[in-house]
Structures are given as structure tokens and as C-alpha cells.
Amino acid sequence: MENELLKKIKNNNFKISVIGLGYVGLPLAVEFAKNGFEVYGIDIDKNKVKNINEGISYINDISNNELLDLVKKNKIKAFENYNILSEVDIIIITVPTPLSKTKDPDLSYVLNAVNNIKNHLKKGHLIILESTTYPGTTDEVIKPILEESGLKCGSDFFLAFSPERINPGDKIYKIKNTPKIVGGVDEISGKLAYEVYSKIIDSVIIVSSSKVAEMAKLLENTFRAVNIALANEIAIMCNILKIDVWEVVESAGTKPFGFMKFYPGPGIGGHCIPIDPIYLSWKMKTLNYNARLIEVASEINTNMPRYVVQRIADILNEYEMSIKGSKILILGVAYKRDVNDIRESPAIDIISLLSDKGAIVYYFDPYIPKIQIGDLEIESVELTKEVLKESDLVVLITDHSIFDYEFIYKNANLIFDTKNAFKNYSEKIYKL
Ligand SMILES: NC(=O)c1ccc[n+]([C@@H]2O[C@H](COP(=O)([O-])OP(=O)(O)OC[C@H]3O[C@@H](n4cnc5c(N)ncnc54)[C@H](O)[C@@H]3O)[C@@H](O)[C@H]2O)c1
Incomplete structure (x- = not known):
């Protein structure tokens, strides 16, 4: 045959x-x-x-x-x-x-x-x-x-x-x-x-063997998940130390060997990075082995949306505002730049946590016309001057290439940037 x-x-x-x-x-x-x-x-x-x-x-x-x-x-x-x-x-x-x-x-x-x-x-x-x-x-x-x-x-x-x-x-x-x-x-x-x-x-x-090929894929994605978790924890530490994490990653990245740049973010999404390492840790549990690094990385990454919401509360607090009643515009809900996929996207958790706390949340994403959170269906708003000016805080979650960052910066009151997309601007920008 x-x-x-x-x-x-x-x-x-x-x-x-x-x-x-x-x-x-x-x-x-x-x-x-x-x-x-x-x-x-x-x-x-x-x-x-x-x-x-x-x-x-x-x-x-x-x-x-x-x-x-x-x-x-x-x-x-x-x-x-x-x-x-x-x-x-x-x-x-x-x-x-x-x-x-x-x-x-x-x-x-x-x-x-x-x-x-x-x-x-x-x-x-x-x-x-x-x-x-x-x-x-x-x-x-x-x-x-x-x-x-x-x-x-x-x-x-x-x-x-x-x-x-x-x-x-x-x-x-x-x-x-x-x-x-x-x-x-x-x-x-x-x-x-x-x-x-x-x-x-x-x-x-x-x-x-097929097993080697299966495990190689899980190594690739576990490597990503663990390194992103490290970058996320470094971001949390940098915030406490009042150091710019983005500058830290860039400067460490000048080392030509033994280092690879991973960036922090609002959480991980998509059908692969949050899920694949769990396939491996599940399999290992059936063999009485606890894949500790995977568990810790997954916990750090899964908690990032909560951390983002905590930072939003802190930023609003500086201006004597609370999450409750504030108008918050989320920019980008896709799980990553330039895709129309919202599977496991941290934006969904962030919107849901903010709504639960009484914020008036809306979003703009040119690739995602509407999202469903539980029974709630939310449609993307149009990104106009008025929408930006009316928002107490603009939170950038997904750094799509087609966003007009200059236009957003000019018209927004305050920006919380979880992706360092506004790296060329400084005033009224809060970074992760
Ligand atoms: N999306 C990625 O970037 C990516 C990258 C690498 C690996 N993967 C892996 O590839 C696989 C597929 O992921 P995806 O993102 O393409 O998923 P997807 O949901 O986009 O597509 C899967 C398709 O399979 C169809 N389907 C489900 N059950 C079926 C069945 N019994 N018979 C015929 N069709 C069926 C669904 O209707 C859907 O259209 C997953 O295992 C994922 O982990 C995905």
C-alpha cells in the first residue's frame, strides 16, 4: 500500500x-x-x-x-x-x-x-x-x-x-x-x-515518532506562556519599583546572546498559548507529576486582566474618580494585533470586570463588530473625536496597526496603554 x-x-x-x-x-x-x-x-x-x-x-x-x-x-x-x-x-x-x-x-x-x-x-x-x-x-x-x-x-x-x-x-x-x-x-x-x-x-x-512531534508543539507554546508570564511579573514588579518595564525589556534585549525579548501585556488569549500548556500539565497529572512551572505561569497570565482593572482603579483614583460611573473606552478586543479572533481574549475579562464594578464601558475594534459577554451584546462604537473626548479613560488592550495613534492621543483625556503603543508620547499616558 x-x-x-x-x-x-x-x-x-x-x-x-x-x-x-x-x-x-x-x-x-x-x-x-x-x-x-x-x-x-x-x-x-x-x-x-x-x-x-x-x-x-x-x-x-x-x-x-x-x-x-x-x-x-x-x-x-x-x-x-x-x-x-x-x-x-x-x-x-x-x-x-x-x-x-x-x-x-x-x-x-x-x-x-x-x-x-x-x-x-x-x-x-x-x-x-x-x-x-x-x-x-x-x-x-x-x-x-x-x-x-x-x-x-x-x-x-x-x-x-x-x-x-x-x-x-x-x-x-x-x-x-x-x-x-x-x-x-x-x-x-x-x-x-x-x-x-x-x-x-x-x-x-x-x-x-508522533509523540515527539506532539511534545515539540507543547514545548514551543509552553515556552511562550512561561516567558510571557515572566514579562508580566516583571511588569508588576517594575510598577511597584516605579521603573518603566518597556525600557527594561528593550535594554535587556540589547544582549546579543542568551536573552530573547518577551513583552508584558493585559493577559494572554487565542486558541493556543493559554490552552496548550494545560494539555501538557493535565497529561502529567494523569502520571502523578505536577507541572509546577506551567501552573504558576498560567496563574500569573490569567490574573493579568484583574491587575489591569486594579491599575485602572488606581489611575482614576488619582483624578478623584472611581470605576463606578466612569466612562471607559477599550481600544481593541481581539486577542492580538491585526486579527479578528476574540477567543480567550483578555479584553473580554477586562470589560466584564469593569462592568461588574459599575463602569460605563464601550469598545472600538475595526475587526470585531460585536461581542457577547454572557447575556450582554456590545457593538463596537465608531472612533470619533467626540467618543474619545467623552471618555474619562481610554484603555489600549490590542495594538492594531491600523489605529491612528496620533488622532487617539490628541483627543483622549487619559490613556492607559497596556502595549506600549504610545511609546512616542508621554503626557497623560499611563503604561502597564
Ligand atoms: N489558531 C491558531 O493560531 C493555531 C495555531 C496553531 C495550532 N492551532 C491548533 O489548530 C487546531 C484548530 O484551531 P483553529 O484556530 O483553526 O480552530 P477554529 O475553531 O478556527 O476552526 C476549527 C474548525 O473545525 C470545525 N469543526 C469542528 N468539529 C468538526 C468536525 N467534527 N468535523 C469537521 N469540522 C469540524 C469548526 O466548525 C471550525 O470551523 C487547534 O487544535 C489549535 O490548537 C491553532
């Missing part, structure tokens, strides 16, 4: 299916399609399927023109059901891996996708999981489910893990020039996955 599939891959004679067409899946599907492969996307979200088939993109990094062109050339087609799997050779899973309410890994989306694949599994299929997960998922959870079909992994079908490293909004590192790790549950599966990604990615690194 493996030689037949290898030949198909080498001859560019394979069809591919991407399951889960979100921030990861759609750009990946587009990249394969741009390279001439036929891609069949599958998503349980009817609207996404409809939009794709009409050439309408819902991801900032993919333009409507680019998508429409590929749809017209029959390079991309989206489906709501899995029947199309009988016609493809490669299946890549990019569904969500969130946490449950009790902060445990929620593999339900992956399991749903895998059970659907099992029902359509045929000899010669290569399945690759890209969703971030704890070590052992591909080998110990997914493989046995797929083998319930009666087909054998490593001879009838093949299975690998390849972590996704996409950085939404990044103008330099795209799918093609971001090196990709692959690890098979057996040697041949890894080799086949390597050949597939080599078609669209400049540098593919093959590792000895």
Missing part, C-alpha cells in the same frame, strides 16, 4: 481533504490548492461551507479574490459531510482542541472527526492530525479507533502528527516558509507525511 501511495505523492497525483476549515484549516487548504492540488474541505459549520463555495473568506489572511479564484478553478470545494473521503488519499485534521469547563482537554471535536473518518476509511489513506494535543493522542487514542475499522495502521492505512505553527496576522512567516515538524506513529507513516508537506513547505523536519 505504502509504495502505491508514495508513488501517487511523488507524482503529484493525490487528492487531499482538510477537516475543520478555521484559522488553521482554511489557510492550509488554500496553500495546497494554490500549489495545484485538489482540496476537499469538510466542516460541520454550514455557513463556512457555504461561504467557501461562494469564494467568501472569513479569515483575515486569506482574501476573497484568492479564494474565489481557487473555487472557480475547482481546486477547493467544501462539504458538510464526510462522504467525499472515499475519493481522497490524504486527510488532514485541523479541528479545535479547547479546554472543558473544568479545564481538562476537550478532545470531543477530534474524536468526532476520527469516528467519521473511521466510517470512510479505506486502504491507502494517510491521516495526519494537526490539532494541538497532549503526547500520545495520535498513537494511543486515534490509532485504536481507526483500527476498529478492521484495517491495520502502518500497512493498510497510515497515521502521523504534524503540529500547526501558523501565526495569524504574520506578514513574514506564512505556511510555506515556516518549517514543519512531522512524526509518524510508525516510520513509513512519518515518511509519507514528510513527502506530502514537502510539496508545499520549504523545510520539513521528520522526527522519530
